[in-house]
Amino acid sequence: MSPIFGEAFFPEIDARLRLLNQDRVAQKQLAEQRDAQVTKLTPEYEQKILDARAQAETRVSERAELQCLKQETRNISRKLVTAQSLINEKSHQIKALEAEKRALEIQSNESPKFVLGADVNSPSYQALSKEPESQQSVSVVSDETKLIAFYLPQFHRVAENSEWWGPGFTEWANVARATPNFIGHNQPKIPRELGYYDLTHSGVMSEQVEIAKLYGLHGFCFYHYWFSGRRILEKPVDIFMESDIDFKFCLCWANENWTRAWDGDTKNILLRQKYAEGDAEKFIDGMVNYFRDDRYIKINGNPLLVVYRAKDIPDPKRWFSIWRDRVAAHGFPGIHISVVDFYDITTPEEVEADSLVEFPPHKFNGPQNHPTEFPSMTNPNFSGGIVDYRKMIAQSANRPRPSFAMFRGIIPGWDNTARRQNNPTIVINSTPKLYGEWLRFLRFQARQDHPNPDNRFIFINAWNEWGEGCYLEPDQRWGLSYLEETLRGKHFDEGSEPVGIDAARSRLFDEIIAQTEHQEGPGASLPKEALAIIAPPSQMAVRTSTVLRRWPLLHSAARYVYRRWHKKVSSYHG
Template sequence: MDNVNSNVAALSKLEEIVQLALDNLNVPNANCTNKLGIYIFSTGQGGQATCRYLLTNYVSNNHKYYIRGFLDNNPRKRVSTVTGFTVFSPHNAIIDGDDIIIIASLNYCYDMKKQLLERGIKAEQIILPGNWLTRILAINKQLPSLKYPVNKLDSEKIYETYIMNLIRSASEKSKDFIDDDPYLKVDLTEQDVKLIAFYLPQFHSIPENDSWWEKGFTEWTNVTKTVPQYNGHYQPHFPTDLGFYDLRNIGIMKRQVEMAKQYGIYGFCFYHYWFAGQRLLETPVNNFLKHKELVYPFCLCWANENWTRRWDGLENEILISQNHSEEDDLAFIEDAARYFKSKRYIKIQGRPLFIVYRPLLFPDPEKTIKIWKEYCRQMDIGDLFVAGIKGFGLEQNDIYGLDALIEFPPFGFYSQDITDSVMLMNSNFSGAIYDYNFCINKDYLHKEKGLIFRGVMPGWDNTARRPDAATIFHDSCPEKYQNWLENAIRFTKDKLPNEQQFIFVNAWNEWAEGAHLEPDRKYGYGNLHATAKALIKSRTRE
């Protein structure tokens, strides 16, 4: 109900803005027979959603106004109508002195306003987007993607560029590629923030994946079939140095540890898969535990969702399900306790750190956590430090017996949707493209209360897993990731005591989600360099 009320309030705000603009123009009273025109600047999802809302909730019930059409600077979008209305160039549209122009683009609104002012449009005639546009988009989630026709010449040029980019990425290193620097080495001190990188073990075949997907399936199966969805889309993400590795090879894990140590990563957080007594993908962490020469901190995160064919944890097409119960709670902690006993296991204030991906999936989260903590105390393991991932409806850390929450971008960073600003090559694409630059805005850091460990990501793009419905954060790069990480480090140092200064990186090797510190073909060691530089720079106050 709160969401409904907030939508109503935001949309009512749009009506108030329109009315205010009309009042400023000395509009005649409601009995006026001369209708006044409204242009919508942007033919993308925001523009379409605004048009639909005005038609159904506003314009049709008020005979003073009507929609003249859309404005758009892209000539390819001016070859047909959109939702039944003509698309005009802002320079050629016949805009009368009493018309209103509603800008429906959050990303380019100020450039659009400047363009209109230079054309001689009065500021009082222009309505900028705000909360009302966000709410309109929220209630128009099913808005179909636009398919803009283009003429033959433009089509050939676009696809020629697309093909050449594919060829170039397959045969050339990026100009931004950075080699390994043996002289750059971060020797962590007690004063440094501890960076923990999430570690995906699905880079070796198991019988279950052979059966569910195909013989020999690993994460590389998805990665290697990926293609870019639009010009300027960085795909595929291919590894260098370590290559398409198999995590049954302990030599690979040794090299990963060397890399992580060199560039300042404090430890790994292995994803842990338990399904009512059945373990999956446990070989890498078991090998890690067995090989004590790998002197490197680690912890576990139980990914306690169902496994589904869609990779999204929903209750459809389940491959293997969870069966949470009090008996399973105890069986789980009895099995996991062997890891907590390792001298290399990460502790916070002397307490073994255990992370749960989705605590709210338990029938009684508080009871589950209580069982775990009591067992660990009885077994002389100590008081377990249990943290949950912030998201999925979990926003407080002081409930259910949790000791902290952990940010897990991209959760909570879905803003600045720029899907309508790219020319998609895949006509079936129904996903969303966001601006990575929003993530490095440090204002959000001051909005949280309670013990919340900050999280960062070098990038995010799960096209490899969901090619037609991916979530993509466009324009990420090592330099911007370094900026974000620096902000998070400085904030953590200012706000938390030394023994609680942890930051989580998503991720060490999420190749199918475009989130990896491991060196790749485009940036090489760029993300690792950025990590080291952020740590080094944070040692001095600026």
């Protein structure tokens, strides 16, 4: 019998098989050891997992508690604001009731004085029984002027700002790092009740609206950023549209270029307006959904649309004509186009718009409003401008009534140091009381110029322009004072109203002088005669400046010469 094939030719197979068996045994032992280790470690890992879950639950619980605390804080803030508003309202009512009570007491204590032999129709009876003017009752009425505050929907993260300014950028970064430029300069601006908010967080806008309504505002005018179909900073307005917040609103197309200088110039452009063919139709069609909202502000049924820089549009008359046709096609009776009173425009007819919106500090920051004394500068690199708030008020009051429709504008203050540390425009001598007197005058003027309260608007620049130092929201320095002054003018004594605009202007100037008699700081004293001659810049100066803006160097030289000349003329008249 022949031998087996493997045994005859491959004697090493047995050795290999033995090695394989040994490997299997070793692997089995290793597997058993691993199983033993796993069995041993499993409780430990399970405990760690349980601990991690417990820690996570603790964190969730802590976050929930933190959210509850934040909500309680917001509720307390709202209650405080509500209480303050009620106190203000009750104060006005108490003052009115006290005045009526005094008048009634005097009337009841004073008996008619008869002249012997005189009847009730005699002149002597009427003269002696007449109630003195000082004893006449007070008639407090409510002003129906609608206050609209411009609203900046910027304070949240967007990809574009992260790309241009750094990851997570919002303008709070600019606001927080601003530093004083002179002695007594209030920088940085620090918010109070609302804090450094994020407008994408639910509840923030509800709180803003609650405060705005408590202090007499009618609505917000949201800035709308649209670049040939591309929207930016749209989330806050979208959140508002999806909400049931009961507050009026309109939109302002902020149609200037986005630049690194924050001023819409033609250098260092980050996002450019193209005004491409078909953009007029696309833009207005995109606005229709806003117009259909019941909260949207309308004038005689026509939705109000504000345009920031009308003359930047290559052919604004054609654009506005297209808008009117498209809006009518969507079923509206028309559209009310109001253009901002920018440096290059003087009447709405120039672009076939319906009205002009005054927009301080535009046209209010010229040499006629420079302070007589400048503050003591601490920034050696400062090259900006300083403007006296009181002179701005005087210029506003001295502006003659135009022949066209115009909505007056007001600012609580202005200081864009946060955006331009070394080259800002800063308004000094602004206080809540002066703001309140200015607004009181504009309310009176609006009642004179617009008898129909439905078409009576005043625009406030702004609700929350923190980067420009231009806001009504409460801050650490003034608290709720600007809001309180906004509400104060809501009620007035009809019997003590001035007779005509000249009397109202004189009263305003007297208040400015009275409130600044003991004021410390540059140019504290300001005579009434100086206020009376401050007027808006001449139309010739405005038009010349508009033309020269095409050549920046020539424009800068001409502006320098004009300001030096104006300073000499002002000194001569002084």
